[in-house]
Amino acid sequence: MDCEQVRELLDAYALGAADAPEAAVIEGHVADCIRCWSSLDEAQRVAASLALSSALQKAPRSLRDRVLAETERRRPAAVVRARTRWLWPAATGVLVAGAATAAAFAVVLQGEVNDLRGDRDRLTTDVQDAGAVLDEQRQLMAVLAAPDASQINLEPADAGSDALAVYYWSRTTGNGALLSNNLPPLEEGQVYQVWLLTGDQVYDAGTFESWNGVGQLSMDTKDVPGRPAGIGVSIEDATGAERPREMFLFAEFPR
């Protein structure tokens, strides 16, 4: 089935009304096609909005109590804290060895301490790296979870290109996020740069790199003067450019 045929079925699928064989075809297709995935995302958003057509019923207070009691019962430990607790008692065990054997243990202890320092440094680096990734993900989630999150598909300037991107934004939070796929490869010292266009002005929204052609950028658009009329992506030097050379992905916002 090609994209056009799949898109004919997406509304029914989003409503949960597609028959099983159709559903299987759609799921297989959107797993590899970001355009149809994006169309399905939009259809699912429309379908989910139907839930708002019902009068909102107040959930019983007992439900809140039950849910919170259940979460208290199933509270797991945090991974990082658990590891920290394990490391230091091990060191303490070495430190309390008798004075008579202190000299014999000195080399072992020094090695243990060095290992622990190495572990700590690696752990610190890991946590910092994870923190940076989570910060990026947190910003992305903030956009996607916003009640007024909107989206638009960016189209490649070159009809032969497979590059794709979806831009999400929230008017209330002023945040935006770009998710992209099939990006053209970068040369050494290059980055992708995102631009918001307001009238005859271009606003540098940030740079990002890709992994296997997939990349994303979260951005704060509160300082962008006026309403953006369009968004584009170009390839620039790693230092970033003041104006785009040539945008290979672009979308115009609806008026």
Add this chain to the structure above:
Amino acid sequence: MRRLFYRDRRAFEAIYDRFGDLVYSTALRVLRDPHMAEDISQEIFVRLWRKPDSYVAERGRFLTWLISVTRNRAVDELRSRGRRQRYETASPEEQQRELPAGNANDPALNAQLAEEARTVRAALAGLPDEQRRAIELAYFGGLTQQEISQRLDQPLGTVKTRIRLGMQKLRAALAQEKRPE
């Protein structure tokens, strides 16, 4: 969601307070049974607590995901209990009722939901009855297009067309609300 990922109970409570009524209302609209709706709502939130990574941000916004998993779980329950009797849509009086303010500590969200609810209701009300009914039978009644065709005694192609046209109109109505500032 990041705080939820670290099992921050206050973050989880905040999410419940924001979306609890909506999850319960969605389950209730499908199941038409307050006790079953409570059970499903509890299951949804406990699952979210235990597996916050089941929501993948790249797949769409949180509200859409939460409503979808609630609706799908409620429909599964409906099917498993063989309770797919004749589905009745909400009464006009019910549909006219305003979305209550809900949790007062998040006025921006409530205002946004209320505005979106008004838009959806207006868009649904603007659909021809046959298109609206086909869509509601699918979404809230948990029926496939084939089953809707049998229920309404209409050709399958007609049902598919009604759903497609109705969803196109809803999409257009909702899109008019969105433009970045």
